[in-house]
Amino acid sequence: MYILNDGIRLNAVLEPPVNGAEKYPLFIVIHGFTGDCEEEHIRAAARVMRECGYGTLRVDMYGHGKSDGQFRDHTLYKWITNALAVIDYAKALPQVTEINLCGHSQGGLLVMLAAALKRDTVRRLIPLSPAAMIPEQARAGQLLGITFDPQHVPDELVSWDDRILDGNYARIAQTIHVEEAIAAYNGPVLIVHGDADESVPFEVGEKAAAEYENAELARIPGDTHCFDYHLDLMEEAVRTWLIRQA
Ligand code: FER
Numbered sequence: 001m002y003i004l005n006d007g008i009r010l011n012a013v014l015e016p017p018v019n020g021a022e023k024y025p026l027f028i029v030i031h032g033f034t035g036d037c038e039e040e041h042i043r044a045a046a047r048v049m050r051e052c053g054y055g056t057l058r059v060d061m062y063g064h065g066k067s068d069g070q071f072r073d074h075t076l077y078k079w080i081t082n083a084l085a086v087i088d089y090a091k092a093l094p095q096v097t098e099i100n101l102c103g104h105s106q107g108g109l110l111v112m113l114a115a116a117l118k119r120d121t122v123r124r125l126i127p128l129s130p131a132a133m134i135p136e137q138a139r140a141g142q143l144l145g146i147t148f149d150p151q152h153v154p155d156e157l158v159s160w161d162d163r164i165l166d167g168n169y170a171r172i173a174q175t176i177h178v179e180e181a182i183a184a185y186n187g188p189v190l191i192v193h194g195d196a197d198e199s200v201p202f203e204v205g206e207k208a209a210a211e212y213e214n215a216e217l218a219r220i221p222g223d224t225h226c227f228d229y230h231l232d233l234m235e236e237a238v239r240t241w242l243i244r245q246a
Helices: 040-051 076-091 106-117 134-140 168-173 178-184 202-211 231-245
Strands: 002-005 008-015 024-030 055-059 096-104 122-128 156-158 164-166 189-194 215-220
Touching: 002 076, 008 076, 024 040, 024 076, 024 106, 040 055, 040 096, 040 122, 040 231, 055 076, 076 096, 076 106, 076 168, 096 106, 106 122, 106 178, 122 231, 134 168, 164 168, 178 202, 189 202, 189 231, 202 215, 215 231
Parallel strands: 024 055, 024 096, 096 122, 122 189, 189 215
Antiparallel strands: 002 008, 008 055, 156 164
């Protein structure tokens, strides 16, 4: 299935809760930078949500997975516009009673920004290993492990696995202010972060959790960015929190 956003097709997978309810609250679940909606940790998070009575809508963002657009042309503005379109699509589904957001890494940053923009719609927020430091790093001229002059952003940035990213990605990231988005959202937040994350330091998730008015932090000891060692502990953290939310 595709959700249309200004002519761009976003690949989406909508699944009902395990309890078979006719009407249900929904979690929109978003992957990270270079990721897609079929990754193990994305499917795992969605599965727990469906077991807890939520439907899930996993979506590939611009330039990722089976969605339209080129990786090199993706930016956080495009992803924000995508997320708003997905939220509006989901809100209009007759069976959906409530909108919740979950995202991993860059998708975690994205849902933090989208929750602020749609604060009157988004009931709950779960950033997983959120890459909330991307804007700050872009302003400092340090993205993807490479260093550049933030006042003269190069036309191209070479990403991990040698994929090319347009310099506009960095210019756009420089304009984003995560603290403002955090201050604008006061619904319940669960941040799950491994303390051996090699890509987004645990302290980034810890700081965001401390800044939210109403957040809990689940620290996964010894785990990596995608919960390679303790996927079960990430699932357990989400499950426990969702059960307490009910
Ligand atoms: C970066 C560090 C982490 C970066 C992106 C990420 C674009 C995102 C990681 C992810 O979504 O998994 O410097 O630059």
